[in-house]
Amino acid sequence: MAKELIKGNTAVAEAGLRAGLEAYFGYPITPQTELLEHLSARMPELGRPFVQAESELGAINMVYGAACTGKRVMTSSSSPGVSLMMEGLSYIAGTEVPMVLVDVVRGGPGLGNIAPAQGDYNQIVHGGGHGDYRLIVLAPASVQEAIDLTALAFDLAEKYRAIVAILMDGSIGQMMEPAELPPMQPLKKDVPEWAVRGDRHGEKHLLTSINLDPPAQEVMNLRLMKRWQQVEKNEVRFKSYFLDDAEYVVVGFGTAGRVSLSAVRAARDKGIKVGLLRPITVAPFPNEILDNLTEEVKAFLVVEMNSGQMLEDVRLVVRGRKPVEFFGRMGGVVPFPDEVLTEIVRLVEEPRTTEGHPRDRWLSRLEKTIG
Amino acid sequence: MVMTDVPTRIVYERPEVFDPRVTHYCPGCTHGVAHRLVAEVLEEMGEVDNAIGVASVGCSVFIYNYFNIDFVEAAHGRAPAMATGIKRVLPESTVFTYQGDGDLASIGMGEIVGAASRGEKISVVFINNANYGMTGGQMAPTTLPGQKTTSSPKGRDVERQGYPVQTAELLSTLAGSAYVVRRSMHNPREINRAKKAIRTAFEVQKHGLGFALVELLSTCPTNWGMTPDEARSWVEERMLEYFPLGDYKVSPAVAELKF
Numbered sequence: 001m002a003k004e005l006i007k008g009n010t011a012v013a014e015a016g017l018r019a020g021l022e023a024y025f026g027y028p029i030t031p032q033t034e035l036l037e038h039l040s041a042r043m044p045e046l047g048r049p050f051v052q053a054e055s056e057l058g059a060i061n062m063v064y065g066a067a068c069t070g071k072r073v074m075t076s077s078s079s080p081g082v083s084l085m086m087e088g089l090s091y092i093a094g095t096e097v098p099m100v101l102v103d104v105v106r107g108g109p110g111l112g113n114i115a116p117a118q119g120d121y122n123q124i125v126h127g128g129g130h131g132d133y134r135l136i137v138l139a140p141a142s143v144q145e146a147i148d149l150t151a152l153a154f155d156l157a158e159k160y161r162a163i164v165a166i167l168m169d170g171s172i173g174q175m176m177e178p179a180e181l182p183p184m185q186p187l188k189k190d191v192p193e194w195a196v197r198g199d200r201h202g203e204k205h206l207l208t209s210i211n212l213d214p215p216a217q218e219v220m221n222l223r224l225m226k227r228w229q230q231v232e233k234n235e236v237r238f239k240s241y242f243l244d245d246a247e248y249v250v251v252g253f254g255t256a257g258r259v260s261l262s263a264v265r266a267a268r269d270k271g272i273k274v275g276l277l278r279p280i281t282v283a284p285f286p287n288e289i290l291d292n293l294t295e296e297v298k299a300f301l302v303v304e305m306n307s308g309q310m311l312e313d314v315r316l317v318v319r320g321r322k323p324v325e326f327f328g329r330m331g332g333v334v335p336f337p338d339e340v341l342t343e344i345v346r347l348v349e350e351p352r353t354t355e356g357h358p359r360d361r362w363l364s365r366l367e368k369t370i371g
Numbered sequence: 372m373v374m375t376d377v378p379t380r381i382v383y384e385r386p387e388v389f390d391p392r393v394t395h396y397c398p399g400c401t402h403g404v405a406h407r408l409v410a411e412v413l414e415e416m417g418e419v420d421n422a423i424g425v426a427s428v429g430c431s432v433f434i435y436n437y438f439n440i441d442f443v444e445a446a447h448g449r450a451p452a453m454a455t456g457i458k459r460v461l462p463e464s465t466v467f468t469y470q471g472d473g474d475l476a477s478i479g480m481g482e483i484v485g486a487a488s489r490g491e492k493i494s495v496v497f498i499n500n501a502n503y504g505m506t507g508g509q510m511a512p513t514t515l516p517g518q519k520t521t522s523s524p525k526g527r528d529v530e531r532q533g534y535p536v537q538t539a540e541l542l543s544t545l546a547g548s549a550y551v552v553r554r555s556m557h558n559p560r561e562i563n564r565a566k567k568a569i570r571t572a573f574e575v576q577k578h579g580l581g582f583a584l585v586e587l588l589s590t591c592p593t594n595w596g597m598t599p600d601e602a603r604s605w606v607e608e609r610m611l612e613y614f615p616l617g618d619y620k621v622s623p624a625v626a627e628l629k630f
Contacts, residue, residue: 049459054485061449065456196441198423198464208444
C-alpha cells in the first residue's frame with residue numbers, strides 16, 4: 001500500500017480497525033478526539049460496535065465488559081480522561097482480560113491545556129490505578145510507528161492477557177505525516193477459553209477481580225508478576241541512533257526522543273560523539289541496553305516533556321556510576337532541537353558530577369529561562 | 372396396608388440454574404427471593420444457556436455463586452456500562468445487571484442514566500432496601516426522610532442530607548427506557564407481581580425493545596434493626612408511601628408484548 005498523508009489519531013484508529021478491532025468505546029477529549037470520530041464512522045460501516053459513552057468511566061467499563069468476551073477492544077482518551085479510567089484499568093488488570101488503551105497526553109495537572117506533553121508517564125508506567133499490576137506501555141515517535149505499534153498492542157494484550165497502553169503525546173496524535181497503513185486483517189475467529197460467552201459451552205465462566213481470601217489473592221498477584229517477568233524478558237523494544245561510538249547518550253521517548261534525534265544529529269555535525277536511546281517500550285523499560293551503555297559512555301542526558309519522570313527509571317539503572325543530567329519542558333511546551341543541543345554541549349563541556357539530583361540542577365537553569 | 376402408586380404433581384421445586392448452596396444473606400432479607408425470581412424467569416424463558424449476568428458491589432456482590440450461568444463482576448456502580456460492552460459485542464445474549472440502591476442510584480447514577488438513555492437492550496434488577504447493606508447500614512440515596520442509619524444517626528435530615536431518589540420515576544423520563552416499573556417483595560401477592568415484571572423486563576430485551584428496569588422494594592432486617600416480619604411491615608407502611616408501586620414507563624411496543 002502507498003503512503004498517504006494522515007493524522008496520528010486517525011492513523012491509530014484505522015490501524016486498530018485493520019488489526020481486527022471488534023468494539024470501541026470512548027468519550028471525546030482533545031487532543032484525542034479524531035480517533036473517536038474516525039471510528040464513529042468506520043466501525044458502523046463494518047457492522048462493529050461503537051459507543052460514545054456517557055463518560056470515561058462508562059467507556060472503560062464498557063471496554064471491561066466487552067473484553068470479558070475475548071473480543072479485541074480498545075478505548076482512547078487524553079490525560080484527564082485517562083485519570084477517570086484508572087479505576088477500570090485496575091479492575092481489568094485484576095480480571096486478566098486483554099485490552100488496548102491509547103493515551104494522547106496533554107499538558108497538566110488538572111485541566112491543564114491541550115498541548116502535547118508527557119506528564120502521564122508515571123501514571124501509565126508506574127500505576128495510577130490501585131493494587132499491584134503493570135501495563136505494557138508503547139511510546140511511538142511518529143505516525144508510522146504509532147500505526148505499527150497499534151497492531152502489536154493487540155497481539156501483546158492477548159499474549160499476556162494484559163492491558164497495553166499506547167502512550168503518545170498530543171503532537172503524535174495531531175501531527176499529519178506520510179505513513180503507510182497495513183492491509184485489513186480478518187476478525188479473529190477463536191474465542192479464548194476463559195471468555196464469557198453466554199452460550200452453551202458446557203461450563204460456567206466467571207470473570208471477576210474479587211478475591212476475599214488473601215493467600216489466594218497473593219497467588220493471583222504472583223501469577224501477574226511472573227507474567228510481567230516474561231514481558232520484561234521478551235518484549236523490550238527500543239531504537240538506538242549513533243550508539244556504536246557514542247561517548248554521550250541522550251535518552252528520550254516519543255516526541256522528546258524525536259526532537260532529541262535532531263539535536264543529536266546537529267551535535268554530530270559539531271563532532272560530538274553523541275547517540276540516542278529511544279525506548280519504544282517504556283514498560284518494560286530497556287534496562288539491559290542502558291546498563292551496558294553505562295559501562296561504555298561518559299554521561300547521559302535524559303530529555304522529556306515532563307519534570308523528569310522517566311529520569312528516575314534511568315537513574316535506577318545507572319545507579320550513580322556515570323553522571324546523568326536532565327532537560328525537560330513541562331505544561332505542554334515542546335522543546336526545540338536547539339535547546340537540547342545546548343544541553344548536549346553543556347554535558348560535554350562543563351564539569352560533570354554524580355552528586356546531587358539532576359532535576360534540581362535543571363530546575364535552577366530552567367527558572368532563569370522561564371521564571 | 373399395601374402402598375400403591377399415588378400420582379404426584381410437582382408444584383414447587385428449585386430451578387436447576389439456581390445453585391443449591393446456602394446463601395450468605397441474612398434471615399428475612401429478600402435478596403434470595405429476588406434471585407430466585409430471576410432464576411425462575413431465565414429457566415421459564417429457556418434463556419439459561421444464553422444469559423450473562425453482571426454482578427455489582429453491595430450485598431449481592433456474590434450473586435454469581437448462586438447462578439449456574441456465565442457472570443462478570445463490575446466495579447461499584449459500573450454494571451450498566453459493563454453490560455453495555457457485553458451486549459454490544461454479543462447482541463444475541465441475554466445480559467442483565469443486578470444492582471442495589473447505593474450501587475445504582477448513587478455512585479452508578481451516571482452509568483444507569485447513560486444506559487437507559489441509549490436504550491441499551493439490557494435488563495436491570497434493582498434492589499431498593501433504603502440503606503447500604505454490605506457496609507453495615509449507612510444512609511443510601513433511597514433512605515427515607517427521618518430514617519435512622521449508621522450515617523444518619525438522628526434520622527435523615529433532608530435539609531442537610533437531601534431527599535431520597537425515586538429511581539423508577541427518574542429513569543422513566545428517558546426516551547430509551549422501554550419498561551420501567553416498581554414492585555415490592557413484602558408479601559406473596561407482590562412477589563408474584565414482581566416475578567411477572569422481571570419476566571417482562573427479560574422479554575423486552577429478547578424482543579429488542581429497549582432498556583428495562585424493575586425496581587424491587589426489599590427488606591433489610593439486620594440493618595433496620597427489625598425482625599423479618601417487622602421489616603416486611605415497614606416496607607408496606609413506610610416505603611410504599613415514598614416509593615409508590617406502579618408502571619412508570621411501558622412503551623407501546625412493550626404493552627403489546629405477549630408471552
